[in-house]
Amino acid sequence: MDIVFKAINDPTRREILRFLTHGPQNAGMIAQQFNMTKPSISHHLDLLKQAQLVDFSKKGQFLVYTLNKSGFESIHAWFQPFTLFFELPKPKIRL
Amino acid sequence: MDIVFKAINDPTRREILRFLTHGPQNAGMIAQQFNMTKPSISHHLDLLKQAQLVDFSKKGQFLVYTLNKSGFESIHAWFQPFTLFFELPKPKIRL
């Protein structure tokens, strides 16, 4: 659980996630997009992978990364009680 | 924006938020609940306050903390595109 929040704490990782909503990309394209060294991007992708926010598959010499629903479901599950708290306040009187 | 993600990264702060869904509490009660020193809780509350996830008001010698909708709205705004991505995939064929 903790790992998901750690993953989305970093601004670069959040940008990577946003970038991947446009479709699957390999690590090189991502590194290029963010003007950052490959090892750094690789490290960020590893954390996102641990958090199950991204997944990857090997296509030849490329690693293609995609968004992974699991991690986002974890965030949603955590967030749910608060949406209830704010959007559905308990009625003041019992019907 | 960053501050909200930093705030919810820490497990103690997430527990504090959850605790506050049960209603407003003063800092002492929170510190007691989490078996942690007051300065530490005070620091966590300060971060949550900066992230606009909590708010407080002074009641005599007590500071009463409550959840603050603003911070949660920031999280929701960030999360929105991903819920769209996963729940509303683009149709494979054009109608």
Added chain:
DNA sequence: TTTATATTTAAATATTTGTTTAACTATTTA
């Protein structure tokens, strides 16, 4: 006005984190 209570602020420290350079593995192309 003195004492007690509630909480924050400050200073110090150990741990975690993001980044870089250098070295390594795997795949493709010549």
Added chain:
DNA sequence: TAAATAGTTAAACAAATATTTAAATATAAA
């Protein structure tokens, strides 16, 4: 097979973070 390309892993280090103890501020009670 040799050279090039894509990406990761390892080592090193500066910056950020959570926690603690001690000191400070503010309100309430005696």
